[in-house]
Amino acid sequence: NRLTNLSFCTEMEIIVQFEYVFHFTQNDNISLININMKKYLFFLIIAIAFCSSCQHKANNKEAVANDTIVEEPAFRVINFTEDLTDCGKPLVLSDIVDNVEYLKLETTEKGFIAEIADIKMSDKYVILTSFMVDHALLFDRVTGKFIRTIGKVGQGPGELLSPCYVGIQNDSIVYISSTYTYALFAHKITGEFIKKIPLEPNVQYPTMNFVDDYIIHYPGNANITGLYANVYVQDWDGNVIQESVHQFPGKFTENLWVNLPIVWTYKGIHNVFSCATDTVYAVTKDSIYPRYYIPEGKYKREICDRHTKVNWDFFTDAIQLGSIAETKDFLLFSFDLHQKYWFCRYNKHNSEIDIWKQDSTEPTKAFAKKPVGITNDIDGYNLSLSGFRYIDDRHFVRFITPDNADEIKKIVSESTNVKFPEKRQQLLELIDSLGPDDNPILAIYKLKD
Secondary structure (H helix, E strand, O other): OOOOOOOOOOOOOOOOOOOOEEEEOOOOOEEEEOOOOOOOOOOOOOOOOOOOOOOOOOOOOOOOOHHHHHHOOOOEEOOHHHOOOOOOOOOEHHHOEEEEEEEEOOOOOOOOOOOEEEEEEOOOEEEEEEOOOOOEEEEEOOOOOEEEEEOOEOOOOOOEOOEEEEEEEOOOEEEEEEOOOOEEEEEEOOOOEEEEEEOOOOOOOOEEEEEOOEEEEEOOOEOOOOEEEEEEEEOOOOOEEEEEEEEOOOOOOOOEOOOOOEEEEEOOEEEEEEOOOOEEEEEOOOOEEEEEEOOOHHHOOOOOEOOOOOOOHHHHOOOEEEEEEEOOOEEEEEEEEOOEEEEEEEEOOOOOEEEEEEOEOOOOOOOOOOEOOOEOOOOOOOOOOOOOOEOOOOEEEEEEOOOOHHHHHHHHHHOOOOOOHHHHHHHHHHHHOOOOOOOOEEEEEEEOO
16 A cells, blocks of 8 residues: 655645655655554545645756755654643753853953844854844854954945845855845955845845855745745855745735744754754755654644734744754754743654643743743753844854843853753853953854764
């Protein structure tokens, strides 16, 4: 019993609730296996709609690296909403993190940081933007020493209105997005402007990844036509090489109420979770294909435009996914629901799902605020670790500033049973050295492989 010759569009519109397992082969065909034949030999297969909600354009659709497919051949379904019961197990950072390092950024007149807006890291450099600072700031990755500013504010060729998001590629190219500008500004690491790269379709503030000479960006918005853009891959000339988009049915008068995409990288493959399709797509320069289906079930938010009047139940009774971290063993993601904060951990080996439910210390009408978060048993810095702010593919970052230093010092000093007590001591000493006008200390946590 095999379904063949059905190409998928990287989206599952309907999951048929029979006892089967989907398997996606390298030829993008769907195999229906492991059908549980009990008393009756009766198969009812409802249409599985892989519609025009995903449209791919690729120079070479067959050019998918073999190890990409072999590493994880099966498309997986994570039905986490079936039983939202707290598992009662400890939720500790050491399950997904194996080390931490600290980097104190040098404070200079040109390199002063008001508050970090965006930050990325490479093998040699840390690049960031800061609110009310008219350029990107480059620091040494090892010493934290300030190197130079990159980018210039103005209205001339290659000049920015105001720097927003940044990216860094191969220790040689810095990308900066500019306020109200549908483009990226590419610079050499030495500061020289290279090129203004248009982003199509119009994207102001994209989350970005880079592969060779290609830019991957995730617009995450749905316009009045109901078109939701999951991901675009384009070249430096602005040509879209491939794309994954979803078309919501209906007529709309304004942009839609939708959540932003969630982006992370694992094993060199960039991933994006789309709230439009509840699907995790893997993105390379040659292919876009689904890895996971994470249905939000009855907690899925109604799709409507921003002209529609909604009450607070519209937010509190619907899942809002937070961030996702991935290791060899687990997929861990967070979400808001019913003014509480939740974590879900999916075991890749046995498909076991663990759920944690946390009350909020400062709930708002729409979402949980200041949850307990993940217990930081690495170094004790446990300031409501509720999400992951990635600084590169395998590291996320926390900031220690003069404003929060006292609170963090108290938490770290009182922490017990940490995996790296020497790291805790190092952190305490750095906090003590932090002056009232100093730049932040970066706590950089490394995810397990």
